[in-house]
Amino acid sequence: MSWYKRTEKGIVTPTEEKLEVPDGLWHQCPECKKIMQADEHSASSYVCPACGYHDRINSKEYFEILFDDNAFLELDENLSSGDPLKFIDSQPYPARVAASQKKTGLKDAVRSGYGKMNGSDVVIACMDFRFIGGSMGSVVGEKIARAIDYARKKKCPFIMISKSGGARMMEAGFSLMQMAKTSAKLALLDKEGLPYISILTDPTTGGVTASYAMLGDFNIAEPGSLIGFAGPRVIRETIGKDLPEGFQSAEFVLEHGFLDFIVDRREMKKKLADLLGMLK
Amino acid sequence: MYLDFEKPIAELEAKLHDMHVLAKESNVDMSKEVKSLEGKILELKKETYSNLSRWQRVQLSRHPERPYTLDYIEGIATKFVELHGDRNVRDDKAMVGGFAEIDGESVMIIGHQKGRKTKERQLRNFGMANPEGYRKALRLMKLAEKFEKPIITLIDTPGAFPGLEAEERGQGEAIARNLKEMFMLKVPVICIIIGEGASGGALGIAIGDKVMMLENTWYSVISPESCSSILWRSWDHKEKAAEALKLTAQDMLKAKLIDGIVKEPLGGAHNDPQAMFKELKKVILEAIQELSPMKSKERIAMRIDKFSAMGAYVEK
Ligand SMILES: [Zn+2]
Numbered sequence: 314m315s316w317y318k319r320t321e322k323g324i325v326t327p328t329e330e331k332l333e334v335p336d337g338l339w340h341q342c343p344e345c346k347k348i349m350q351a352d353e354h355s356a357s358s359y360v361c362p363a364c365g366y367h368d369r370i371n372s373k374e375y376f377e378i379l380f381d382d383n384a385f386l387e388l389d390e391n392l393s394s395g396d397p398l399k400f401i402d403s404q405p406y407p408a409r410v411a412a413s414q415k416k417t418g419l420k421d422a423v424r425s426g427y428g429k430m431n432g433s434d435v436v437i438a439c440m441d442f443r444f445i446g447g448s449m450g451s452v453v454g455e456k457i458a459r460a461i462d463y464a465r466k467k468k469c470p471f472i473m474i475s476k477s478g479g480a481r482m483m484e485a486g487f488s489l490m491q492m493a494k495t496s497a498k499l500a501l502l503d504k505e506g507l508p509y510i511s512i513l514t515d516p517t518t519g520g521v522t523a524s525y526a527m528l529g530d531f532n533i534a535e536p537g538s539l540i541g542f543a544g545p546r547v548i549r550e551t552i553g554k555d556l557p558e559g560f561q562s563a564e565f566v567l568e569h570g571f572l573d574f575i576v577d578r579r580e581m582k583k584k585l586a587d588l589l590g591m592l593k
Numbered sequence: 594m595y596l597d598f599e600k601p602i603a604e605l606e607a608k609l610h611d612m613h614v615l616a617k618e619s620n621v622d623m624s625k626e627v628k629s630l631e632g633k634i635l636e637l638k639k640e641t642y643s644n645l646s647r648w649q650r651v652q653l654s655r656h657p658e659r660p661y662t663l664d665y666i667e668g669i670a671t672k673f674v675e676l677h678g679d680r681n682v683r684d685d686k687a688m689v690g691g692f693a694e695i696d697g698e699s700v701m702i703i704g705h706q707k708g709r710k711t712k713e714r715q716l717r718n719f720g721m722a723n724p725e726g727y728r729k730a731l732r733l734m735k736l737a738e739k740f741e742k743p744i745i746t747l748i749d750t751p752g753a754f755p756g757l758e759a760e761e762r763g764q765g766e767a768i769a770r771n772l773k774e775m776f777m778l779k780v781p782v783i784c785i786i787i788g789e790g791a792s793g794g795a796l797g798i799a800i801g802d803k804v805m806m807l808e809n810t811w812y813s814v815i816s817p818e819s820c821s822s823i824l825w826r827s828w829d830h831k832e833k834a835a836e837a838l839k840l841t842a843q844d845m846l847k848a849k850l851i852d853g854i855v856k857e858p859l860g861g862a863h864n865d866p867q868a869m870f871k872e873l874k875k876v877i878l879e880a881i882q883e884l885s886p887m888k889s890k891e892r893i894a895m896r897i898d899k900f901s902a903m904g905a906y907v908e909k
Binding site for chain 1: 755760761764765766796800812838840897
């Protein structure tokens with residue numbers, strides 16, 4: 314039953330419990346609680362028109378926002394995870410992957426595509442946090458590596474949108490080496506003089522931060538994103554103190570010199586196109 | 594110091610000691626008994642160390658008497674000039690390096706450094722480098738490249754330091770930069786895990802033409818303790834976590850994530866450091882000999898291809 318109908322009957326749903334409106338017609342901002350039409354929300358790139366809150370979105374939405382007319386060739390869509398270590402915790406790793414695939418309709422935590430952005434060729438890879446926390450395993454590493462190779466082949470810019478909790482523990486050593494693999498490919502892209510834009514979104518931590526996310530010619534973040542190497546809990550335990558307000562926010566990382574700028578998602582496409590246009 | 598699983602060996606060695614004392618005091622010839630007991634101890638050691646569990650290897654990798662980077666440098670190099678600082682923030686004592694001479698061959702050696710006594714442990718930050726440590730390492734690697742000397746890195750860290758200032762100074766960026774830059778180094782790069790190889794903190798100096806692990810070390814994306822605490826909400830299942838992670842040299846070689854294993858003396862590197870130094874020196878010199886004749890372009894391509902092939906996925 315839709316939230317809308319329930320209000321008609323005068324039933325008020327507690328806002329904290331109902332952040333997502335089930336029928337998709339209405340959206341409530343989790344920050345300022347403003348209610349708007351879902352169309353209005355998606356038309357403003359899933360950013361609240363009232364307070365500017367950036368909702369967490371997935372590869373599907375980023376591709377819609379960035380590729381002209383949402384037209385792109387999806388790359389390597391048939392890659393899915395192996396089980397190199399026969400890893401079992403509360404369930405075997407393949408069962409965990411299968412469950413996540415079923416829940417999300419995705420093959421793994423990254424998708425990549427080749428298309429046009431403001432009329433120019435680009436390759437964009439984008440992570441999906443819904444898939445096992447956007448963790449980086451062999452599929453993520455391989456798909457990013459191949460996307461970079463595709464950009465090299467087409468001699469076009471590569472854009473990476475990161476959103477990840479870091480390494481995928483269930484792939485242990487294999488996961489670790491994806492940091493190396495993606496960095497190797499970025500070194501080649503760099504040598505060939507092709508632009509690499511890294512967009513860090515909420516959250517970008519761990520091994521992803523310590524590899525491709527921080528290696529952009531341009532490191533760009535969405536406002537308010539959590540960006541760091543170690544997780545806040547680990548740091549708090551290490552130093553035995555509470556962390557300062559705003560620690561590891563995009564604004565903090567910008568202030569410390571590791572980002573080129575923070576971009577409002579509604580301006581993202583234009584700003585990227587402007588920047589890339591000047592490099593031609 | 595004996596580890597828990599070494600108790601039976603410790604007991605026999607104590608017995609052997611008593612026997613020596615008794616023989617001396619009573620002036621009785623006990624050479625036969627001594628010899629038999631020594632044989633027994635050797636058998637027990639061989640049996641113990643050839644059937645180590647993954648967790649036991651982790652314990653050995655952290656043995657407080659195990660040689661650290663500076664011990665290896667002293668043990669294998671005839672000359673060493675230590676170089677300090679990242680030219681930016683400060684000198685990170687958890688990462689050491691400098692030019693060294695091994696058998697007349699000039700090399701750059703860089704490695705994580707742990708401390709042995711409480712004070713030194715703190716000075717070395719338990720082998721956990723800050724961003725300036727990784728930047729210092731990169732500075733030294735670039736120096737080696739300039740003077741066309743091979744680079745040896747020795748990896749021994751429980752992880753990159755997860756501190757407030759480390760985040761402020763870009764721990765993630767520092768490690769990422771090293772990964773990318775190490776792929777393009779024109780000189781041979783040989784990386785050896787001598788103790789603990791924890792995650793990005795280890796990988797940050799471990800991109801090489803040859804990556805090898807000493808026999809009783811571990812290398813993975815997370816420590817068994819942290820893995821246990823994530824999966825089972827406590828550190829108590831570290832043995833199980835070590836098994837699941839398949840983090841030993843033997844596992845990593847089987848997965849083709851490293852290039853080789855360096856044999857340790859019976860009972861581990863600390864049991865006979867001189868023998869360990871000799872073996873490591875031999876392995877390093879062989880690797881240099883193999884890699885040096887190659888053109889730098891070939892080496893770089895081979896390095897990139899090797900890491901690019903790492904992964905396990907299905908395509909259908
Ligand atoms: Zn709002």
